[in-house]
Amino acid sequence: MKHEAFHYPALEDVKAESKKLNAFLLLAERASALFQALPLGSKEAANRIAFQPMEGTDGTEEGAPGELTVRRYHRFAKAGPGLIWFEAVATLPQARASAHQLWLTERNVDQYKKLLDDIRELSLKENGYAPLIVMQATNSGRYSKPHGYPEPLIAYHCPPLEDAPLSEDRIVTDEELKRFEEAYAHTAALCQQAGFDGMDVKCCHRYLACELLSAYTRPGPYGGSYENRTRFLKNCYRAAQSEVKGSSFFLSSRLNVYDGFAYPYGFGVKEGGGLQPDLREPIQLIKELKQAFDIPLINVTMGNPYKNPHVNRPYDHGNYVPDEHPLEGVGRMMWGVSQIQHAVPDLPVLGSAFSYLRQYAGNLAAGMVEGGHCAMAGFGRLAFADPNFIHELRENGTVNAKNACVTCGGCAVLLRQGIPAGCVVRDREEYKL
Numbered sequence: 001m002k003h004e005a006f007h008y009p010a011l012e013d014v015k016a017e018s019k020k021l022n023a024f025l026l027l028a029e030r031a032s033a034l035f036q037a038l039p040l041g042s043k044e045a046a047n048r049i050a051f052q053p054m055e056g057t058d059g060t061e062e063g064a065p066g067e068l069t070v071r072r073y074h075r076f077a078k079a080g081p082g083l084i085w086f087e088a089v090a091t092l093p094q095a096r097a098s099a100h101q102l103w104l105t106e107r108n109v110d111q112y113k114k115l116l117d118d119i120r121e122l123s124l125k126e127n128g129y130a131p132l133i134v135m136q137a138t139n140s141g142r143y144s145k146p147h148g149y150p151e152p153l154i155a156y157h158c159p160p161l162e163d164a165p166l167s168e169d170r171i172v173t174d175e176e177l178k179r180f181e182e183a184y185a186h187t188a189a190l191c192q193q194a195g196f197d198g199m200d201v202k203c204c205h206r207y208l209a210c211e212l213l214s215a216y217t218r219p220g221p222y223g224g225s226y227e228n229r230t231r232f233l234k235n236c237y238r239a240a241q242s243e244v245k246g247s248s249f250f251l252s253s254r255l256n257v258y259d260g261f262a263y264p265y266g267f268g269v270k271e272g273g274g275l276q277p278d279l280r281e282p283i284q285l286i287k288e289l290k291q292a293f294d295i296p297l298i299n300v301t302m303g304n305p306y307k308n309p310h311v312n313r314p315y316d317h318g319n320y321v322p323d324e325h326p327l328e329g330v331g332r333m334m335w336g337v338s339q340i341q342h343a344v345p346d347l348p349v350l351g352s353a354f355s356y357l358r359q360y361a362g363n364l365a366a367g368m369v370e371g372g373h374c375a376m377a378g379f380g381r382l383a384f385a386d387p388n389f390i391h392e393l394r395e396n397g398t399v400n401a402k403n404a405c406v407t408c409g410g411c412a413v414l415l416r417q418g419i420p421a422g423c424v425v426r427d428r429e430e431y432k433l
């Protein structure tokens, strides 16, 4: 696996390149902005660093955390993020992205509880505080592979995502959608029972709830108008809310504010404007979620990991070379995050896709937080490569280049193969391609 030195020997070089590209990259000299506490509703995150959900495909067949799942979260706990956004956990067996995706049930809820207890205890011992832990509840929709081969549950035919049109009976009916909504109620009750601080009704990366946001061509109550396209997400929230007790457990979403597919196949894109973003609907939706469901934060992301991963997680090595420079991809994400934060200034925004910047990822995160462009910075691939980067940032003000993610895409290759995913460069003993 290639892992040559980064193209930019110094922070000034990244600044110069992003200026040349007109990319929205704010790089702070110091990381101190990341080490302030952040109130989130009735709770508080000890710092501004979150670990984004990173699926490991290493659950048991029954959906419980497996040995490698436990290893990963123990490493995460010791690292000391203020928030762990726990990876995608299926709400139904047919909605699993692999035979080893996590799936929370009555039978395994105690194993989740034990893992959460251990995470909190390990972090308290190591860092003096426990992280908040949000569970990402998912229906994998188009990307469902519960038995290891594709069994897609799609909202509508989407040509950019279908090389050949999928069969008609792959489109989920309105009745099925109602049953899928109810599954979020059941999962929310279990999620609270397990001891998570909150649950994410996952609405990103073109899994089912996210795909419905762009179902312009779907007839009936779940397609066409904005109201119809957002119905499933809001019904999932209503179903979940009806099952949770007390006021401290919260709901939120990881939301695609831009899919990167032209109208009528993408959310957050300008009608008739090609791939140009238009954040009016995403902003309206976030305001409505805040108003109706009292979400204490929103986790903002973009793109689709299968068809346009350069939008979702800018990289140096992937299976195609995009038309844009990776710094432009990072800049688009930072711009989107900032637009949302400014549109809803009283709602903390958690930003995504900082890992491309390698040893400067902390400078970008601190720049965004310091400038008020987001309240918290979330790290995905870097958390796989070097969860310890938080200690490096705290102690030296910078991420150690020798440990940083090299954006080789190896972890995503493992994930696509349905085998345990982790860093094939920095955690080689456990993960090999």
Ligand SMILES: Cc1cc2nc3c(=O)[nH]c(=O)nc-3n(C[C@H](O)[C@H](O)[C@H](O)COP(=O)(O)O)c2cc1C
Binding pocket: 052, 053, 054, 055, 056, 087, 088, 136, 204, 205, 254, 301, 312, 313, 314, 352, 353, 354, 355, 356, 378, 379, 380, 381, 382, 411, 412, 415, 421
């Ligand atoms: C192996 C792998 C697993 C992922 N699993 C999830 C997931 O479960 N849920 C999710 O919302 N995003 C998932 N993502 C996306 C990441 O959370 C993140 O958005 C992306 O990697 C960009 O952030 P980064 O630049 O910090 O890596 C995954 C990405 C990778 C590479």
